[in-house]
Amino acid sequence: MIPACPLAALPRGEALRIETDPPIAVFHTEDGELYAVDDTCTHQDASLADGWLEGCEVECPLHASRFDLRTGRVDAPPAKLPVRTHQVVVQDETVYVVPSDLPPNLPPGVRTGSA
Amino acid sequence: MKSVAIVGASLAGLSAARALRAQGFGGRLTIVGAEPHRPYDRPPLSKEFLAGQMTTTDLALEGDGEDLGAEWRLGVAATGLERGRSLRIALADGSAVEADGVVIATGAVARTLGGDLAGVHTLRTIEDAAALRADLGAARRLVVIGAGFVGAEVACVARTLGLDVTIVEAAPAPFARALGPEMGTALAALHEDHGVRLICGAAVRGLTGEGRVDGVLLDDGRRLDADVVLVGIGARPVVEWLDGSGVLLGDGVVCDAGGATSVPGVVAVGDCAAWFDPALGAHLRVEHWTGAARRPATAAQTLLSGGAAVPDTLAPPYLWSDQYGMRVQFAGHTLPGDEVSVEEGDLASRRFLAVYRREGRMVAVLGVDQPRSFTRWRRRVNEPAGAR
Secondary structure, three states: OEEEEEHHHOOOOEEEEEOOOOOEEEEEOOOOOEEEEEOEOOOOOOEHHHOEEEOOEEEOOOOOOEEEOOOOOEOOOOOOOOOOEEEEEEEOOEEEEEOOOOOOOOOOOOOOOOO | OOEEEEEOOOHHHHHHHHHHHHOOOOOEEEEEEOOOOOOEOOHHHHOOOOOOOOOOHHHEOOOOOOOOOEEEEEOOOEEEEEEOOOEEEEEOOOOEEEEOEEEEOOOEEEOOOOOOOEOEEOOOOHHHHHHHHHHHHOOOEEEEEOOOHHHHHHHHHHHHOOOEEEEEEOOOOOOHHHHOHHHHHHHHHHHHHOOOEEEEOOOEEEEEEEOEEEEEEEOOOOEEEOOEEEEOOOEEEOOHHHOOOOOOEEOEEEEOOOOEOOOOOEEEOHHHEEEEEOOOOEEEEOOOHHHHHHHHHHHHHHHHOOOOOOOOOOOOOEEEEEEOOEEEEEEEOOOOOOEEEEEEEEHHHOEEEEEEEEOOEEEEEEEEOOHHHHHHHHOOOOOOOOOO
16 A cells, blocks of 8 residues: 555645656545546556546546546547556545556556566 | 548548547448558657657557448548539549548648758658658758757757757747747747757758758858758648639638538548637638547538537647657647736746737647646636636
């Protein structure tokens, strides 16, 4: 489990990028739900934490593909692959992320430090 | 409508095919492409692909297993459009495609300086990018003619390869057509920081060399040594094939705000199309990726409804560029005389967000390495003055 931030530091409607490898984005929706996905868009190197959060979806800041934060599913090109999702746990007013065991869908030209 | 032909198999053509199917069109769909390739993404050609970080496979725009139920006619250009009981598209191999509806998506080709010296490039296609990459690998000095985004991105890749790079621009400031002179100059500083020589207000008289280019001659008499020259002076729409068809042409195919041309049953999208932009009150040909990806959905509605559909509000034109690890993003359209103010960051740090206003209304926004702020500001472009 990776500590992300105190819950109070992530207001509703905001997002946080954790510098894991690859980076993870944590979102706090307007409805009060917390979600975590890989921060890098599956199409090209752009940070989803910088994107537009609306409901349970985030729109990539570069090309406007929208990802469902619950499933990682992408709605429309240019991204073709879903973004990997991670579990979020809140304990003692702190937000933690449980990283997924599945392989990430990183865009061409972006690699993890270990790969 | 029983059959539709899409002329052009790049992003705009593919997006039109997707939109037609998504909107329930179940008829015969033919996609004609002058290039031999399946649809591919062009922006990386001057960025990751040129730098060798992306392969041809990575450029594919279609998803794995995506099947639009279309007949593809690739590697053959359209040569004419005739109107009879149906619409008939003549092809370069002597064959023809007949359809009830036509989507014009023939794009644009790079403007050239003429001549046939080796080492002189334009950048528009996969072949262009591969040839330029091969030439850059063996060169020491690159001269880029034209300070636009393609040229700037090539300059950037060439610098990372260790080349000596000069950009020559005829206008007094670089990037002026897209960003205005003030912000164009601000962005130029980024290039100068990275050792690129920028010469503005200098027209090119000609290229020198025998067989292979060895220099660029300027109007003021200066001569720049060059092993490779990239000509990045814009693109012209591919519309000659429509001469005599009755489709009204201006700077590209003249369209209304829903993509309809002057001929019933014919719409146009992408780089070849000049849609009427209500926010601007004029027709504007937009050569950006996002327009080619998004507007075809509106054009498909126009086509399938016979022009009865009320077009969606046009999103402002949007472009992005990657330069020296900085992400440059611009949304909207600026005209001479717009007021520009830096709202976040500052020019000296090369990280800033600038807003363009006309009569108090925000008409465009530029972000340099400010993606999160840009995401928010971008949504306010073209809001009425004083809305917030």
